[in-house]
Amino acid sequence: MxxxxxxxxxxxxxxxxxxxxxxxxxxxxxxxxxxxxxxxxxxxxxxxxxxxxxxxxxxxxxxxxxxxxxxxxxxxxxYMGDYQKDLERYIDELETIYRSIFSEIVKYLRNGDTSWDGKELIEAENLLNRAKSLAFKDVENHLTRKQNEFYLYFDMRERQFEIIERVLPKITTLPVMVQQAELVADFMEDLAENVHSGNTAKRFREKLEIVKKEFAKMPSPETHEKFLAMASLYQFIEEMDEYLVIKQSYKGIKKKGRKKAITEEL
Structure with missing residues (x-):
């Protein structure tokens, strides 16, 4: 005017x-x-x-x-609805899916089990899309929210998921099993059991450094197939380090009914 x-x-x-x-x-x-x-x-x-x-x-x-x-x-x-409970449910579901994916990787590395159909990948992608859409709607419906912590959380998980999708073909198509596979399997099993609050990404990055050192101490490959397998495994752990770096840079959110912030999820 x-x-x-x-x-x-x-x-x-x-x-x-x-x-x-x-x-x-x-x-x-x-x-x-x-x-x-x-x-x-x-x-x-x-x-x-x-x-x-x-x-x-x-x-x-x-x-x-x-x-x-x-x-x-x-x-x-x-009077718009509060989506926090739904968003927290999405967090729990997504963490369950990530644990399942890591467990399938462990089964393959230890037993050569190739029966996994990969349905969790589709579920994770669909869930991330729904969760980010709902988180965006939540912040649009509240005048006092400058940014949505849930949206940032699911964006972080989406970037981690891109890494998972990128490395899975390499880790699940090893030409031959090598001794280093068991070492990586142990780490992934530990990681799978701790995709939840209360476990720091920093601590697991330190564990990953130990894995790298142990990896280097193991015997050199005797055949071309073993060399390719070891190269794929090493590339995999480097990508998992990036997976943890993404989480380590994330500030975290507070979930309703919980005293601690989700600042340490993997």
Whole structure:
């Protein structure tokens, strides 16, 4: 309304002035980070333009329209459902899926078990999509939330999942089993049992460094197939280190009904 008053009253109520005002108005609201109000602002500007006479009565009428519109939106948002329980359930389900994937890797490394159908990968992808969508909806429905901790959590898990998808073909198609496979299996079994709060990524990165040192002490490969297997295993543990780095850089969230923040999940 300030823009409309200054420009229309100073110059004229004509399309050229209207166009200039819109061009000046857009960068102004973007610079003060209120671009979400652009549509409602343009509606008010068009009301003033169509009246072609800025009066106190028009000013009060536009204020009333804004109060009704924004007040209704605020009232609706105050009664929007709280998705926190659903988001916490998604966290638990996703952690269960990750544990299952790691357990399948262990079974393959120890027994050469290739019976896994990989359905957990599809489940994880679908769950991540649903969870991120719900987390985004949750933050949009609450005026006081600058960012959504749940969304950041699932984004972190999604980046970890990309690593899992990338390394699985290498670890589950070893040309031959080597001694190092048991070493990696032990680490993955420990990791699978601790995909939950209360276990630090830092601690497991330290364990992974021990695995690397033990890996280096083992005998050199005797055949080309063993060399390829050892190379794939080493690449796998390097990728798992990146998996833990992603978690280590994550600040964590607080889950309802729990005193501790999820700052140490793997």
């Amino acid at each position: 300030a823009f409309a008053y200054l420009l229309f009253e100073s110059f004229a109520y004509n399309p050229i002035v209207l166009g200039i005002m819109i061009l000046l108005f857009i960068p102004t609201i973007v610079s003060i980070n209120v671009s979400a109000g652009f549509i409602s602002s343009v509606v008010i500007i068009m009301h003033i333009y169509s009246e072609a006479n800025f009066t106190l009565e028009l000013f009060l009428n536009e204020l009333t329209l804004m109060a009704i519109g924004f007040g209704t939106g605020l009232a609706v948002n105050m």
